Amino acid sequence: MKNIYILSLFLALFALNTSCDDDGGTSVIPLKTGALPDFAVVEGSPAFIDLTGLDNLNLQFTVGVGVGTPTSFDLKAFYATVDGDLYGPVILDTGVTTFPKEYSLTSSDIVSAFTELNSTDDIQLGDMFKLYTSYTFDDGSQLEVLNSEAEPNYYAADFNQISDFKINLDYIVSCPSDLGGDYSVVSNGTSTDGAPVNNPLVDFAYNVTLTDNGGGNYTISDGVAGVYQDWYCTPYGYCFETAGTMTDICGDLSGSWTESFGCEITLTGTVNADGTLSIEWENCFGDSATAVYTPL
Helix, strand or coil: CHHHHHHHHHHHHHHHCCCEEECCCCCEEECCCCCEEEEEECCCCCCCEEHHHHHHCCEEEEEEEEECCCCEEEEEEEEECCCCCEEEEEEEEEEECCCCEEEEECHHHHHHHCCCCCCHHHCCCCCEEEEEEEEECCCCCEEECECCCCCECCCCCCHHHHCCCECCEEEEEECCCCCCEEEEEEEEEECCCCCCCCCCEEEEEEEEEEEEEECCEEEECCCCCCHHHHHHHHHHCCCCCCCEEEEEECCEEEEEEECCCCCEEEEEEEECCCCCEEEEEEECCCCEEEEEEEEC
């Protein structure tokens, strides 16, 4: 089953990067090449919306083109509340023909963009300000990078794992976070696969590094802290690390990523008073584990 996931991923990426194809007969199936943006936070600018510093907020970022040749783009935004409401989309800039373009937004700019927000008092912990692009091409066609539900549109979510550019930019309302560094991890977990020898896995030790990407966002050097290597190296050749992602919102941890079987892993956890992290993760197969991260 895991080999099928890998094959499906490669076939999807091939199809999305092909401009035309043949059905095996006499007809040709035209597939239009789209475009993907490249967002980047300006160095020194905050990567999150600090709830304790809204009066001095200044979000600086650039919008370029990572893939494709659009003639122009509109910069658009959603505002997602922690209570589940979704505002927008709204247009922040339109008809942009010079890439990349730099922007600067204050908390007042965000409030003014959405009629549902009356003042900065309406900005709450856990809210999300989501930026994306709408592209126009030389034939007049358009492509929205996010759909009306603020979900990825017209591209594989796996591009977020393999590309060197950021397809959309999310600013979460949070608190300052400082979890970067090296950790020793002890995991206990259970696999739904019949191949692993150590199943359930008990007190499995491994070291990982959390890389601080700003805004409470972190990359975990191995999102499952070596568990996959113990379970799946011998039977399936999964003898390598797969980076995971994690977000810290004032002590509440969450994240998701796609591993090399093509299966999504979801992570939850908390930051403890002693500096340790309590982590739980589960994949789409039903494999799961709990882990304690201790700073080295």
